[in-house]
Amino acid sequence: MVKARHSRFDCTPGCSVEAAIGLIDGKWKSIILWHLLSGTLRFNEIRRHMQNCTPRMLTNQLREMEEDGLITRKVYAQVPPKVEYSLSDLGRTMEPILRALKTWGDENIGLYGKPVGHDPRDTA
Amino acid sequence: MVKARHSRFDCTPGCSVEAAIGLIDGKWKSIILWHLLSGTLRFNEIRRHMQNCTPRMLTNQLREMEEDGLITRKVYAQVPPKVEYSLSDLGRTMEPILRALKTWGDENIGLYGKPVGHDPRDTA
DNA sequence: CATGACAGTATCCTTTTCGACACTATGTGC
DNA sequence: GCACATAGTGTCGAAAAGGATACTGTCATG
Numbered sequence: 001m002v003k004a005r006h007s008r009f010d011c012t013p014g015c016s017v018e019a020a021i022g023l024i025d026g027k028w029k030s031i032i033l034w035h036l037l038s039g040t041l042r043f044n045e046i047r048r049h050m051q052n053c054t055p056r057m058l059t060n061q062l063r064e065m066e067e068d069g070l071i072t073r074k075v076y077a078q079v080p081p082k083v084e085y086s087l088s089d090l091g092r093t094m095e096p097i098l099r100a101l102k103t104w105g106d107e108n109i110g111l112y113g114k115p116v117g118h119d120p121r122d123t124a
Numbered sequence: 125m126v127k128a129r130h131s132r133f134d135c136t137p138g139c140s141v142e143a144a145i146g147l148i149d150g151k152w153k154s155i156i157l158w159h160l161l162s163g164t165l166r167f168n169e170i171r172r173h174m175q176n177c178t179p180r181m182l183t184n185q186l187r188e189m190e191e192d193g194l195i196t197r198k199v200y201a202q203v204p205p206k207v208e209y210s211l212s213d214l215g216r217t218m219e220p221i222l223r224a225l226k227t228w229g230d231e232n233i234g235l236y237g238k239p240v241g242h243d244p245r246d247t248a
Numbered sequence: 249c250a251t252g253a254c255a256g257t258a259t260c261c262t263t264t265t266c267g268a269c270a271c272t273a274t275g276t277g278c
Numbered sequence: 279g280c281a282c283a284t285a286g287t288g289t290c291g292a293a294a295a296g297g298a299t300a301c302t303g304t305c306a307t308g
Contacts, residue, residue: 016229017154017222023239025149027266030141043285054267059286069239079275080284090232090239097228098141100221105140108214115147115193115214151296167255178297179256203304204254250308257302264295272287278280 020097023068028053028061033091034098036071040086070094144221147192152177152185157215158222160195164210194218 024030028050035041035049047058062085065071070091076082087094110116148154152174159165159173171182186209189195194215200206211218234240 015155016233017158017225018229019233020225020229021145021149021154025145028142030145031139034141044283052267054269055286056268056288057266060266075285078284079273080282081274081286083285093232094228097221097224100224101141101144104218104221105142105144108217109140109143168253171255176297178299180258180298181296183256184296199255202254204252204306205256205304207255252305252307254304255302258300260298260300262295262297264293266291266293268290268292270288272285274284275282277282 023065023070024094024097026061026064028057029065030098030101032058032061032065032085033070033087033094034102036085036087036091037095037098040084043083043085046085065091147189147194148218148221150185150188152181153189154222154225156182156185156189156209157194157211157218158226160209160211160215161219161222164208167207167209170209189215 024033031050032046035046041049043055043058043062046062047053047055050058062071062073066073069088071085072088074084074086076084108115148157155174156170159170165173167182167186170186171177171179174182186195186197190197193212195209196212198208198210200208232239
C-alpha cells in the first residue's frame with residue numbers, strides 16, 4: 001500500500017476508487033488474491049506460486065489483508081503446523097475487479113510489463 | 125508504483141493482474157484516471173480535484189502515465205501556457221477496471237478507508 | 249509597478265516499502 | 279542424532295515513494 005492516502009474518503013467521487021486500490025496494491029496482494037480465487041491455500045503453497053517473495057513479505061501481505069477482512073486464516077493445532085488461507089466473503093466480492101485486471105493485463109501487457117505498443121524491445 | 129515488480133510477466137497466470145495494477149497504483153494515478161474518464165482536463169483543473177497533491181507529484185504521475193501510454197498530453201503554444209490531458213485509447217480501455225473499483229469501493233469502503241465491518245470507529 | 253494565472257522545476261528531507269539473511273519450535277523419517 | 283518440513287519472526291539496510299517549500303518565465307490585469 002502506498003502510504004495512508006487519506007484519512008477520510010468523502011472528499012471526491014474518485015476516492016472510493018483509490019480506497020479500493022489501496023487494499024490490493026502492495027507488491028504481492030493482487031497475486032495472492034488471484035491465486036486464492038481458485039481455492040484455499042497453505043502458506044508454503046502460496047510461496048511456491050511466488051518464487052521470489054520472502055516469507056517475511058508474504059506474512060506481511062497476508063496479515064494486512066486479514067486485517068482488512070479480505071482473507072481468513074485458519075490455524076490447525078498440529079505439528080508440523082498447518083495454516084490455511086482463503087478468501088472471505090468480502091474478498092470474494094473482489095472477483096470482478098481481479099478479473100477485470102486480469103483481462104486487461106492479458107490483452108494489453110507485453111511480456112515485459114509495459115503496455116503493448118510501448119514495448120522496451122523497440123528501443124533496446 | 126511499488127517498485128519494479130518483475131522484469132518479465134510470463135511467470136505465472138497471476139502476473140498480468142499485477143502488471144495491470146502496477147500501472148494504476150501510485151498515490152494519485154487512479155484518481156487522475158477516474159477524473160479523466162469524464163473528459164479532458166488541464167493541469168490545474170486536475171490539481172483542484174486533488175487538493176493535497178503537490179504539483180511535483182502531479183507532474184510525476186502524469187508523466188509516468190504518459191510514458192505508459194495511458195494518457196496523452198497536448199501542449200498549446202500559448203501564454204499563459206495551456207496543457208490538456210486526456211485518456212488515450214489504451215487509457216479508455218481501463219474504464220471497466222476503474223468502474224469495478226469504484227463500484228466495489230462505494231459498496232464496501234466506509235468513510236475511513238477501511239472495508240465496512242472493519243470500521244476503526246468500533247475501537248476508537 | 250505589482251500581482252496573479254499558468255504549467256511546471258529544483259532541492260531537500262522524511263517516510264514507507266521491500267529484500268537478504270538468519271533464526272525459532274516441534275515432530276517425523278533416516 | 280541429523281536433517282527436513284511447517285509457518286513463521288527479527289534485524290538490518292537499501293531503495294523508492296512521497297511531501298514541503300521555493301522558484302522559473304511570460305503575459306494580462308489592476
